[in-house]
Structure formats: C-alpha cells, structure tokens
Amino acid sequence: MLPESFYRRKNVLAIARGLLGKTLVTKINGQVTAGWIVETEAYSWRERGCHAHDNKRTARNEVMFGPGGHAYVYLCYGIHHLFNVVTNEEERAEAILVRALEPVEGAEVMMKRLNAVRTARLTSGPGKLTRALGISRQHNGISLQGEEIWLEEGKKVSPRMIVASPRIGIDYAGADMHLPWRFTIRGNHWVSVPPGR
DNA sequence: TAGAGGATTGAT
DNA sequence: TCAATCCTCTAC
Numbered sequence: 662m663l664p665e666s667f668y669r670r671k672n673v674l675a676i677a678r679g680l681l682g683k684t685l686v687t688k689i690n691g692q693v694t695a696g697w698i699v700e701t702e703a704y705s706w707r708e709r710g711c712h713a714h715d716n717k718r719t720a721r722n723e724v725m726f727g728p729g730g731h732a733y734v735y736l737c738y739g740i741h742h743l744f745n746v747v748t749n750e751e752e753r754a755e756a757i758l759v760r761a762l763e764p765v766e767g768a769e770v771m772m773k774r775l776n777a778v779r780t781a782r783l784t785s786g787p788g789k790l791t792r793a794l795g796i797s798r799q800h801n802g803i804s805l806q807g808e809e810i811w812l813e814e815g816k817k818v819s820p821r822m823i824v825a826s827p828r829i830g831i832d833y834a835g836a837d838m839h840l841p842w843r844f845t846i847r848g849n850h851w852v853s854v855p856p857g858r
Numbered sequence: 859t860a861g862a863g864g865a866t867t868g869a870t
Numbered sequence: 871t872c873a874a875t876c877c878t879c880t881a882c
Contacts, residue, residue: 720878721879861880869871
C-alpha cells in the first residue's frame with residue numbers, strides 16, 4: 662500500500678505522473694477489483710480548472726482542503742461519480758483525477774456492475790471506472806490507507822512512456838484549459854480519449 | 859428558493 | 871450531435 666507520504670508531497674504534477682502504472686484497488690461489499698492507472702489529470706487551487714481555484718471552499722470540495730491521501734468523489738453531470746486522489750498538505754487544495762485504468766483483478770465483477778459482455782473499454786473513462794470499481798459518493802473523504810479503497814505499487818512506467826496533454830472538458834477555465842496537466846501512457850489502449858499530438 | 863450548468867457517456 | 875439526470879453554486 663502506498664504510504665501517506667506519497668500523497669502529501671507538494672508537487673501535484675509529479676504525483677500525477679507517479680500515479681501512472683500504480684494499482685488502484687477497491688474492496689466493496691467484499692468484492693475486490695483492481696486496475697493499473699493509465700490516465701490522470703492534475704488540479705490545483707492555483708488554476709481555474711479546479712473546483713477549489715482561488716481557494717474557494719464549499720461543502721463539495723471541502724475534502725480537497727484536507728491532507729493528502731484521501732478520496733475526493735463527486736457527482737458530475739448528475740450521472741457520473743468521478744474519483745480523485747487528494748494531495749499535498751492541509752489547506753493546499755490539490756487533487757488528481759483518475760480517468761482510466763487497465764483492469765488487473767475482478768474483471769467479472771466489473772462487467773457485472775457495468776452490465777457489459779466484454780472487458781473491452783471497461784474502465785476507459787472517469788465515470789465508467791468508478792462504476793466498475795464500485796466507487797460512489799459515499800466514499801468521498803475516506804482515507805486511502807483504509808480497507809475499501811487504496812493504491813499499491815504496480816508497473817514501472819518510464820518517463821519516456823508518459824504523454825502530457827491538455828485536460829479534458831474544462832473549456833470554462835480560460836487560459837488554464839491549455840495547461841498540459843493530463844498524463845497518459847503512450848499508446849495504451851485503455852486511455853479514454855487519445856491525446857491529440 | 860429558483861435556475862443554470864457541469865472534470866461524462868452512449869445512442870442517434 | 872444530443873439527451874440523460876441531479877447535485878452544487880450563485881443570484882435574488
């Protein structure tokens with residue numbers, strides 16, 4: 662299990678890169694599912710793409726202001742739960758959105774949860790992977806050192822395999838929408854949307 | 859307290 | 871291209 666110290670570092674971009682290849686594991690209702698992380702996006706209070714930009718604190722984003730190493734789960738478009746890893750120290754609102762996984766364990770459980778007949782594209786997208794792993798808003802704020810959701814070492818990903826590109830779906834962020842804060846593993850089939858060059 | 863909009867997805 | 875669907879935030 663990754664230690665708290667992994668999450669509490671100050672450089673959210675370094676952590677976002679470091680999360681690629683790590684294994685995200687959940688044990689919900691006794692069912693274990695896991696996958697390698699192949700796509701992440703970094704968010705910081707310093708830029709406008711973030712829910713907590715300009716240190717704007719609300720009931721929803723409260724968890725981001727807490728210490729790193731916790732889960733930030735929220736509902737998007739009224740339909741999808743999105744899973745984030747909170748990083749940095751208290752009062753430094755930063756988080757990393759996990760956007761895609763490559764299934765490692767419990768594929769049958771995932772398929773059942775998604776009502777799918779194939780594993781193809783099962784966890785390629787932030788809304789889908791939370792459904793596949795059984796993550797929902799009731800997990801908002803829980804510790805990643807706990808027994809329901811945690812991360813482990815996975816595959817080694819060399820820096821040359823990491824592609825940085827602009828984040829998805831944040832057109833409202835002004836100039837910050839161009840920040841290359843999305844990280845994907847080059848050529849990985851499980852990435853949600855291939856980065857345009 | 860009403861109204862607008864969103865870190866998405868899958869079907870058309 | 872568009873609808874689904876509901877929580878969250880802002881304005882009044």
